[in-house]
Amino acid sequence: MKISKPRGTRDFLPEETTRRRHVENIMRQVVNNWGYHEIITPTFEKLDLFTLKSGEGVVGELYNFMDKGNREMTLRPELTAPVMRMYVNGLQANPRPLKLFYFENCFRYERPQKGRYREFWQFGVEVIGSKLTDADAEIIALASEMIRAVGIQGDLHVGHLGIIRHVLRDLGSEEQTKIMRLVDKKDDSGLEDYLEEIHASAEIRRNVLELICLSGEDAVLKARQIIGDIEELDHFEELLTLLAAYGVNYNIDFGIARGLDYYTGMVFEIYAEGLGAQNQVCGGGSYQLIQLFGGGDVPSTGFGLGFDRIMEICKIEPDRAVNAVVIATDETRTDAIRVATAMRETIPVYLDIMKRNFKAQLSYANNMNADFAVIVGKREVEAGQVTLKDMHSGEQTQLTLEEAIRQITL
RNA sequence: GCCGGGGUAGGGUAGCGGUUAUCCUGUAGCCCUGUGGAGGCUACGAUCUGGGUUCGAUUCUCAGUCCCGGCCCCA
Structure with a gap:
């Protein structure tokens, strides 16, 4: 009887495994040089960890199961929540900021397609304990450097959720969420229709639509003209100054919303060519999750890299060992x-x-x-x-x- | 969950109602028991699964499953 592998999983043959390890090692080298420390969390966690973070709705996309003691468990679908849990459980007394990284497999029960598998690998980095722009800048610079180090031409988009939230501050939270979703999808006509539907004021409507298409050198200046001198714009401007110092090329994009509510300020995404519909290789931002898991008011910032997507487009080959x-x-x-x-x-x-x-x-x-x-x-x-x-x-x-x-x- | 395209030896393929299921490659061995890559020969190895139509199905049909791409979602 021939057994096939489970749907959405892959076997890596010797040649491919060598390639993957080679690229992994290059990325490890980079994070090590930036002073980050590796951590490992369990392959499975209590289901609550993820429903708490992402809502009951995620269960449909999880590999969850009941263990023999009737406890609801799930294979991890991502690593930010486990890392925050780990921090609350065992790292709260450590000197801050903590600079951590991980490289592990994750599992999601989704329909496989190009660049999307049911078992996939994430290389992630988190800084815990700094809410400063300096931490945000370092995280973005590190992500860019990792992409660059493996020979990928990435397209970095940087935004700040505080700015669009400021514009939407008078709307209900449900409406805000819906708008953020439309903004994230770049569904401009859908967005206009929805703003119409909820009878948003002419000012909000105009500000949102103008804000999300700002780009280029004077984007911050124009944003100030639209919404005035708010604190978030000062932070964002400082972030851009630091990125320039790191030598990072960026595109300003106030249209990045990154789904869920725990993102607090800076958000960024990196896209790459050659991946079909799943063209995002990296996403991250600053967030606040620790309180949700019973810890203190500790801000974090970090990102996750889609390792499989990187392998899909990464051309670098390991040197063959003399044998x-x-x-x-x-x-x-x-x-x-x-x-x-x-x-x-x-x-x-x-x-x-x-x-x-x-x-x-x-x-x-x-x-x-x-x-x-x-x-x-x-x-x-x-x-x-x-x-x-x-x-x-x-x-x-x-x-x-x-x-x-x-x-x-x- | 939805839409489209596909599943023939380990890999790549031909056949499209009746074949001994084609060829290339691969692997193992021999020609050739102290010198590789070529050649010849031999062996190994396949119709995704289950129903239906038919005297007969790899071929037609339905369902499932898996693969590929897309939608939804994307923490």
Whole structure:
């Protein structure tokens, strides 16, 4: 009976796994250099953690289950909530700000499509304990750097929820949410229709529509003309100054709404070409979740990178490690094991475990694209040496094992 | 949850009512038991699942399932 893999999951074959680890390691290098520390949270959590954060509606998109003690559990659909839970449970007394990152798989029960799987990997970063613009700027700069480091041309959009919320402040919260949703979708005609429908004042209507299409150098100036000198615009302007200092290219976009209510100020998204309908590779912002999970009034800012989408468009290839195959005959098999064991202290070595004849071993070395063959035959054993064969040129010489290793690692 | 396009050896494919189910590639082995890549030969290996129509279904039909793309959603 042949068993297929569950829908929306993937097997990563050796070549692809090597690529993924290579890209992962580059991104780890970046966050390490920025002074962030890795954390690991459970693969499954209590269901409440996510319904508390995102509402009962998310259950439809979760891999939830009842455990044998009748507790409602779910595979994690994201990592921001677990990290905040972890903070409340065990990190509240640590010096702030905390600079954390994670790289883990998440699970969502959704219809798979390009760049969307039921098991997917998120590389995320969170700063806990600073509400300053400096933290926001660092987070955006770090996200940009990670994207850049893996060779992707990203399109960064930065906005600030406080600004559009200021415009909408006189409307009911339900209406605000609906408007934010339409704004996020860039559904301008839908937005106009809805503003009409709720009889929003001419001023609100005009301000919203003008605000969301502002862009370019003088966007902040124009925003001031529309809504006046509010504190949020000062913060936003400062953020842009810091981003410029980091050398980050950005597009101002007051139309980013990022769904849910816990985002408090800065929001950003990074898009990339070549991904079909799911073109967002990174999203983040500043938020307030810790109180929701029973902690204090601690602000955070962070982002999540869609690792699978990055892999989809990332072109970088790992350098292939130089490798060798040790080739033996029947009577020198144990000598070959000793040679391979010694060599493995420095380089990857393949050794025949199929009792193949000499020729077949060499053929295997060729098929697997080995750089060197190290021949350990009767003649070599008697001479206390090995024969090193360069598989690319075909040249070979008999020398001591130490010399052979030195040549290979040159 | 909805819409469209697809499922034939491990990968890529041909056949479209009756075939020994085609070819390429792959893997294993032999020609050739101390020298690889070529060639020849041999072996391995497939009609997504279940109903229906039919004397007979890989082919037609329905349902399911999985894959691909899109909608909804996107924390």
